[in-house]
Amino acid sequence: MRLANKICLITGGASGIGEACARTYAREGAAVTVVDRNMEGARRVVEEIRAAGGKAEAFEANIGVPEQVEAMIKFALDTFGHLDVLHNNAIYSVMGQRAADIDLKGWQRTMDVSLTAYWYAARTAINTAMLKQGKGVILNTASVSGIAGDYMQCAYNVAKAGVVNLSRVIAIEYARKGIRCNAICPGPIRTPGLLGVSGNAAKWLPQVAESIPMGRLGEPQEVANVALFLASNEASFVTGTTIVVDGGLNAHSGMAYARGRGPDW
Template sequence: MLDGKSVLITGAGSGIGRAAAEVFAGHGARLLLVDINGDTCKVTAELFGGLPFVADVSKEEDVTAMVEAVVDAYIRLDGAFNNAGVDGAFESVAESTRANWDRVMDANLMGVWLCMRAEIRHMLTIGGGAIVNTSSTAGLVGMGLRLSAYVAAKHGVIGLTKAAALEYATQGIRVNAICPGTVKTGMYHQVVATGAVTEAQIAAMQPINRPADPREIAEAAAWMLADQASFVTGQALAVDGGLVSQ
């Protein structure tokens, strides 16, 4: 499905990003694995192949260097999975702090914008490419969980995705977003460990009655990057076990 394609993954050191490295490599992709944590990124590369690269996606110079690195290694960038992001503090709008807002927006929205800008500039020179941005079910609905900054950023990712998809639809560049529901990542286990919610309660939130395995999200992203999805652009695909259909 991705045979011979060069693809970069941000947030590749853990969670959905690490699962994407496994899945994309299994589909034949050549990978540049990007994470702010060099140690975890190196582990992903050791497990699944690809070149590790340390970058903070909220820093313009890091993002420029990231795209230069993949082009230096593989001549071209065919696909990008802009997956890096952070969770937000549990704050209502009235309680929210500027520090939390800036942290969440820098990583989850500005980081996606910086990555897309650099990726698209290169893809225009090679006649096209495909981009998948990680949003969330929190980008589709309000959630009501006192995560206003996170919800706003993830809604912004979908808007940015749709705008870019329309701008470059005639130039061979497809841009889509993926909207995971609850996924069994490190963040999931941390929340359960606090005792604030049980695994049974989390499962009950999904009509399918379980959280996702990270590889299920990665497989959906792989399909959107592949030529098999050549007529799909500007979409926000919910991979959420039916969560937002309730």
């Protein structure tokens, strides 16, 4: 097992990418704290992990509230004794407006949940567990939207770009303390979150899939496979990196096909 005896905590573990990561960590031998504000979903994931023979606990927290971030880390430490892997993954974002149409409240809430909470959870984990342990792994789910711009997702783009650089700074500042930190940048992945964002998913998603060189959306497990590697000792010399999991999307400049020659040419 690739995470035998590891203690992991993941936020947003009740759905989509977070759920796939939680299950994968548990399958590979980790004890997992599944944090979410949706307790029904978190409990479901935990029960299914346990039914498969794994170890997991559900914890309710809104990561936009710093005290609740502190509480989730404390819960993992009190329950399991230490913390090997913190995976920041939950998000909130305003979407569907141009930059100048976003209201201040929506912008600030996006930053609170999707950027500040990632820093605050890392800060808390580093100070209360990882420095004392002399080791630890921090994974941040960023996005290809943190590497380039998308239409109508300004706050999301900015928060994710922040997460990418937060990951680099933590990596260099704590590299000699035994702490690794990396960002995972998924492209469009078939999750309840993605399907929910697009009110008219049926119309929009085929177009999105077509824009991806592989011609399809990714699956949550395909992100979890990368997270598993980064969380494990196999990635012992990997820190400060940004790994895209996007079917080739980020490799494309965005230029229209030349002389009608498309991806099937």
